[in-house]
Structure formats: C-alpha cells, structure tokens
Amino acid sequence: MTTHPLVDRFQVLGQAMADALGTTGSDASPRFSRIAAEQLECFLPKLRGFSLEDILSAALTTKAEQLDVESHFGDPPITWFMGERFCIESYVWNDNSTNVHDHAFAGAWTTLVGQSLHRQYRFEADEKITPDFELGRLFLQNGERLVPGMVRQITPSDQFIHDLYHLDRPSITLIIRTCRLDHPLRGQRHYIGHEQHALALKTFDRPPMEILQRRLLKASLQDSEATFLHLFQALLEQEDFEVITRLAAKTGFLLSHKQLGDCLRLLENRWPLQGHYVSEALLHQRQLATMINLRHRRTDTQDRLLLGLLRCPSTREDLLEQVRTLAETEDPAAWIFQRFEQWAEEGELLQLTPTQREALRGILEGQPARNDEILDRFTLQNEPLLQVLGTP
Numbered sequence: 001m002t003t004h005p006l007v008d009r010f011q012v013l014g015q016a017m018a019d020a021l022g023t024t025g026s027d028a029s030p031r032f033s034r035i036a037a038e039q040l041e042c043f044l045p046k047l048r049g050f051s052l053e054d055i056l057s058a059a060l061t062t063k064a065e066q067l068d069v070e071s072h073f074g075d076p077p078i079t080w081f082m083g084e085r086f087c088i089e090s091y092v093w094n095d096n097s098t099n100v101h102d103h104a105f106a107g108a109w110t111t112l113v114g115q116s117l118h119r120q121y122r123f124e125a126d127e128k129i130t131p132d133f134e135l136g137r138l139f140l141q142n143g144e145r146l147v148p149g150m151v152r153q154i155t156p157s158d159q160f161i162h163d164l165y166h167l168d169r170p171s172i173t174l175i176i177r178t179c180r181l182d183h184p185l186r187g188q189r190h191y192i193g194h195e196q197h198a199l200a201l202k203t204f205d206r207p208p209m210e211i212l213q214r215r216l217l218k219a220s221l222q223d224s225e226a227t228f229l230h231l232f233q234a235l236l237e238q239e240d241f242e243v244i245t246r247l248a249a250k251t252g253f254l255l256s257h258k259q260l261g262d263c264l265r266l267l268e269n270r271w272p273l274q275g276h277y278v279s280e281a282l283l284h285q286r287q288l289a290t291m292i293n294l295r296h297r298r299t300d301t302q303d304r305l306l307l308g309l310l311r312c313p314s315t316r317e318d319l320l321e322q323v324r325t326l327a328e329t330e331d332p333a334a335w336i337f338q339r340f341e342q343w344a345e346e347g348e349l350l351q352l353t354p355t356q357r358e359a360l361r362g363i364l365e366g367q368p369a370r371n372d373e374i375l376d377r378f379t380l381q382n383e384p385l386l387q388v389l390g391t392p
C-alpha cells in the first residue's frame, strides 16, 4: 500500500518539531508547549481541508508506533509520528467528549475538522486525602468555541484544567505532546463536581485489583440492584475512602437514581464529612452524563452548543451571557427559546404544554412569575435539562 500524502506531511511536521526542540530543555517546561504551538501554527496551511475519510484512509498507511490504541480518548486515537521525546496524534470525536481533566504531559493542539466548546476551570482544594485525591471546589473560568486554525497549549499541572465538548460530528483534533516526562509528576487527574463540592481524582493507571473490582461492580449491574448493593457494601468494608470514591465515580453514572442514592448514603454513613463532597460531586456527574447522552440525538451544531452550555453554567444570567458570546447572538433568550420550542415540536428532549411554553419564555426573559404560572415554572425547573434556569 502506498503511503498517503497526509502521512508524509505529519512526518515533516515531526521532523520540524524535533529540530526546533533540539536535545536540551525540560519537556515539562513551558518551552515544550510553546514550540509545539509554533510548529502547529506554521503547519496549519498544510493541514486544512481534510475530511474524516482522508484521515481514516491515511491512518491505514501509517507505520508509526501507536501510543495507546486502546485509549478511549479519541474514537480512535491515531499516532502519526513517534519521536524520542514526543509524538503527534489525532483524535476522532463523534459523540464522545472529554471529562474535566488536567495533564501529565505537555503539548499543544489544534482542531483539524469540526468545532468544539472548550472550557477552562480552576480547582480550589479544601482537603488533601492523598496525593492522588483531593476534595475542593471547581470553578468555570472561561469558555470559547474552537474552530480549525486555532491552537492552544497544554501545561502539565493543575494550572491548566479543561474539557472539550465537540459540537460537530465528527470533530478531529491534532496534538503534539510529550510521551514521557523527564521528571516525576503526579498523574493526570479528573475533576468532578461544581463550585461547592468537587473531587480531584487520579483515575488512570489503576492497579489490576481495582480494575477487577470496578468490572465486578459493572457486571453485577446486569444481575439485580440488590447484587450491586451487596457488592458495594462488601467493598466498603474492605477498601479505603479513595478507592471507594474512585469505584463510585467510575460506576455511578451507570446507576439508576435510586441505586446511586443508596450507594452514596452508605458512603456518607461511613465518612460523613468527606462523603458529602463525593455525594454532591457524583450527583452532578450523573446529571452531566444525562446531558451528554441527550446530545447523541441532535446533530445540528447550534443544538449541540446549547446542550453543551446547559451542562455547566450555574445561573440563568450566566447561561445567557455564554450564549450571547459563543452563539454570537444579540438576543440569547430568543435564541434559546427557539431551540427549546423546536425540540418540543419534534418531541425530542423536551415535552412542553402550551402554558409551559409561555412560562419558559417568561423564565428566559427574566419576567416575574404570574400567579397562574407558578406550577408550570416549578415543573420546568425540575427538568434536568432546564435546572440551570431555576437560579436567576
């Protein structure tokens, strides 16, 4: 099979990166990320206009050693260039998205195809349980819409915490990143929760026994709710707070509301103060998982943008402001209402009676509730999709 021209282009990019990097400097320093960003910017004109088909066909002809082909980060992840200190990878995104996370590597990435909602966060720790597990609070710092041609840098610490929510299906990102760092750093962490209660938790590279425990819990879900709860209870008696939290975080979003509630009650009984952080964070995680699943049913970019934005803001004003900026509209309330109306008309995601429709418009426009609207407003604000509208 002849090599696809795109493969050659990535080889040239890899060689240029190796030359620019030289043999000195720490890969964990900002220098690595800056050079990676410069190289991507330089190569952007040669990386435009590719489709998913181009990328997939080209990948068939790559000879590069694959960094982690089993990874779920990207569907699939493709390694195009494997150097001594770094690699070049692209990730295909359809309905998958990233969790909120930081990095154990440095680098820079760009969007090749499609577009994504990119948000950065700040974590404030309240209590360090272990080096891999902290309790604290998670704050949204900013959001932007990434389109082809934009390059962003990654620094390997909790100073850069972010998530990507892909708006187009497919979206494809390209990254130059370190494969290994030359000094010990704690591993990548996931962040779960919100401004009052959040967890920072290392979830990668777990010991085989913990992976087995997680898989046993998942398998028990196929049996009955009681089996799952018995297994969870048995684990609760033998494992520490960190392991239990990680197991609950990895399985919680698969549970029914009742099952999750039962698990969290057990966990809070055992560790009352700290367990409350876990409960709040995992209930939030479950709500986000519901929103991500809803996105599978919409392919329109604007619909997916609204679903992405509904996941995170904590107030109605915050939502309107983000829609104003990211959807580039002068009238965010009307923009949102139009989408809700369309979903309701198509019987997708949302059901609205005529009076609920009017109540929804009133909420979005910040109108005080009329007496005859109070019940409808209460019902709307208890819809998981519309919960954010409950806080002005």
Ligand SMILES: [Fe+2]
Binding pocket: 098, 101, 102, 103, 162
């Ligand atoms: Fe990332």
